[in-house]
Amino acid sequence: xxxxPHAENGARVATGTAPLHGDAPEPILQVEDLxxxxxxxxxxDGISLAIQPGEIHVIMGGSGSGKSTLLRHLxxxxxxxxxxxxxxxxxxxxxxxxxLFELRRKTGVSFxxxxxxxxxxxxxxxxxxxxxxxxxDDRTVRIMSRMKLEVVNLAGCEDLMPAQLSGGMLKRAALAxxxxxxxxxxxxxxxxxxLDPIVSAELDELIxxxxxxxNITILVVTHELDSAFKIADRITVLDRGRILMTGxxxxxxxxxxxRVHGLIHRxxxxxxxxxxxxxxxxxxxx
Amino acid sequence: xxxxxxxxxxxRVVGGVEEFGYGAALLAESLxxxxxxxxxxxxxxxxxxxxxxxxxxxxxxPVVAILAFANGIMMALQGVYTLRDFGAESQVIxxxxxxxxxxxxALIVGIVVAGRSGSAIAARIGAMQLSQEIDALRVLxxxxxxxxxxxxxxxxxxxxxxxxxxxxxxxxxxxxxxCSLQLHMSLAAYAELVVANLGVFDxxxxxxxxxxxxxxxxxxxxxxxxxxxxxxxxxxxRTTRSVVFCIAxxxxxxxxxxxxxxx
Numbered sequence: 001x002x003x004x005p006h007a008e009n010g011a012r013v014a015t016g017t018a019p020l021h022g023d024a025p026e027p028i029l030q031v032e033d034l035x036x037x038x039x040x041x042x043x044x045d046g047i048s049l050a051i052q053p054g055e056i057h058v059i060m061g062g063s064g065s066g067k068s069t070l071l072r073h074l075x076x077x078x079x080x081x082x083x084x085x086x087x088x089x090x091x092x093x094x095x096x097x098x099x100l101f102e103l104r105r106k107t108g109v110s111f112x113x114x115x116x117x118x119x120x121x122x123x124x125x126x127x128x129x130x131x132x133x134x135x136x137d138d139r140t141v142r143i144m145s146r147m148k149l150e151v152v153n154l155a156g157c158e159d160l161m162p163a164q165l166s167g168g169m170l171k172r173a174a175l176a177x178x179x180x181x182x183x184x185x186x187x188x189x190x191x192x193x194x195l196d197p198i199v200s201a202e203l204d205e206l207i208x209x210x211x212x213x214x215n216i217t218i219l220v221v222t223h224e225l226d227s228a229f230k231i232a233d234r235i236t237v238l239d240r241g242r243i244l245m246t247g248x249x250x251x252x253x254x255x256x257x258x259r260v261h262g263l264i265h266r267x268x269x270x271x272x273x274x275x276x277x278x279x280x281x282x283x284x285x286x
Numbered sequence: 287x288x289x290x291x292x293x294x295x296x297x298r299v300v301g302g303v304e305e306f307g308y309g310a311a312l313l314a315e316s317l318x319x320x321x322x323x324x325x326x327x328x329x330x331x332x333x334x335x336x337x338x339x340x341x342x343x344x345x346x347x348p349v350v351a352i353l354a355f356a357n358g359i360m361m362a363l364q365g366v367y368t369l370r371d372f373g374a375e376s377q378v379i380x381x382x383x384x385x386x387x388x389x390x391x392a393l394i395v396g397i398v399v400a401g402r403s404g405s406a407i408a409a410r411i412g413a414m415q416l417s418q419e420i421d422a423l424r425v426l427x428x429x430x431x432x433x434x435x436x437x438x439x440x441x442x443x444x445x446x447x448x449x450x451x452x453x454x455x456x457x458x459x460x461x462x463x464x465c466s467l468q469l470h471m472s473l474a475a476y477a478e479l480v481v482a483n484l485g486v487f488d489x490x491x492x493x494x495x496x497x498x499x500x501x502x503x504x505x506x507x508x509x510x511x512x513x514x515x516x517x518x519x520x521x522x523x524r525t526t527r528s529v530v531f532c533i534a535x536x537x538x539x540x541x542x543x544x545x546x547x548x549x
Binding site: 072075076077101104105107109111112113115116117118128129132133177187 | 328413414417418419421422424425426427428
């Protein structure tokens with residue numbers, strides 16, 4: 001099912017990764033025929049996908065393809081018009097608040113801009129989920145948060161405010177907060193956006209290392225091709241609210257679907273110009 | 287033309303009803319978390335309440351004191367000069383005592399807190415909404431109303447009445463200083479007259495109003511913050527709207543309560 005691990009990249013070989021062949025385990029996240037609209041505009045149209053335990057699944061697509069909207073639906077932040085999102089086997093739109101709360105304790109999210117609480121230090125941000133959801137004493141909470149900051153190479157930064165961090169540090173701090181409760185599923189929105197190639201590559205390595213060390217399933221939303229090809233077991237290509245294809249990196253690279261090919265090889269689309277529609281847009285007249 | 291007007295009117299009415307309903311839901315949910323949170327192992331944090339009480343109440347003491355003092359002097363001045371023409375200067379003190387405790391103490395505090403804290407709350411929650419911090423709270427399994435609104439509501443309910451008591455005292459002091467100069471009486475005699483003319487109901491009237499103002503400021507500013515969208519422009523609009531709606535709702539609520547409580 002997944003791409004064979006590269007021998008030179010030990011980080012790709014994860015303990016607990018779903019079997020490459022044979023019986024597939026129950027998906028950790030399953031989306032069935034999801035439809036979402038903003039007003040009258042349909043932004044997601046019949047999305048279906050399944051994320052298997054232990055895999056790194058990348059959702060890739062251009063700007064306006066519906067990636068962020070899909071992520072919001074997977075997180076239960078938006079309600080779909082129709083369709084289902086099953087997280088750990090439960091439809092997140094049909095369960096009560098307490099059950100959703102329990103499910104969310106098993107997941108971690110790193111937002112595109114980090115979404116760290118600006119009024120708290122980095123350390124307090126990382127401690128926040130532990131203080132809210134556990135009865136651990138303050139000393140233990142601090143030790144655990146420092147451990148996670150070590151994992152993301154931010155040791156010694158716990159007293160800094162989010163405004164004092166660089167873009168890469170912000171993403172890593174957000175990642176530390178996302179993993180502090182040892183989630184089974186991690187959502188990562190645009191890990192490489194706005195970062196230079198070196199920091200971006202470091203973050204890719206960190207994602208691979210996390211999967212290896214924590215036996216964690218990771219869903220990454222990105223439009224960065226290099227990053228997607230480096231970390232993904234499987235990639236889902238999204239375009240105009242629809243899934244073009246789902247497959248391994250090699251399958252995506254070898255796809256003969258024109259729009260997938262165009263996305264991978266950065267070929268600009270030649271829009272077919274409807275002269276009448278164009279004039280109508282210019283003049284505003286029917 | 288008529289159709290467009292009717293459509294716009296209908297849209298605004300629906301929007302207004304929706305906003306009122308959202309505010310009511312925020313109030314109900316906040317009260318739920320304040321009373322039931324502890325039993326659900328998700329209490330409203332006292333540290334957050336204390337921090338809000340500092341921002342809303344303690345840091346507002348200087349500006350409330352200055353405004354109340356100036357207002358007390360102005361009211362005494364107006365009273366002395368107006369009533370002098372009728373030879374009724376001695377009636378300034380009862381008028382001053384009742385109008386400050388029933389009306390102006392609470393109103394001054396309401397307007398100061400709406401302008402100072404209402405705008406800050408709307409801007410803070412709005413900025414959190416735009417930077418996805420509210421989303422982050424949700425996905426971390428933390429209810430934003432419990433974490434953000436309930437502490438603000440509780441802090442408002444405590445601090446606005448406390449500031450009102452302070453404003454009453456300082457405004458009466460300002461009026462007393464003016465009266466002692468203009469009417470050639472001692473502050474002790476002034477204080478005796480004030481106490482003699484004030485009943486518990488006069489004090490309670492102002493305090494009841496201050497509680498209503500506290501709820502209005504908390505709900506209007508929080509709901510405007512949560513509704514922020516459209517970047518910095520949208521955040522600025524929501525902050526301005528929050529202050530305008532807070533002050534307007536305070537004045538209207540004051541009028542309604544004065545009508546019923548004075549009968």
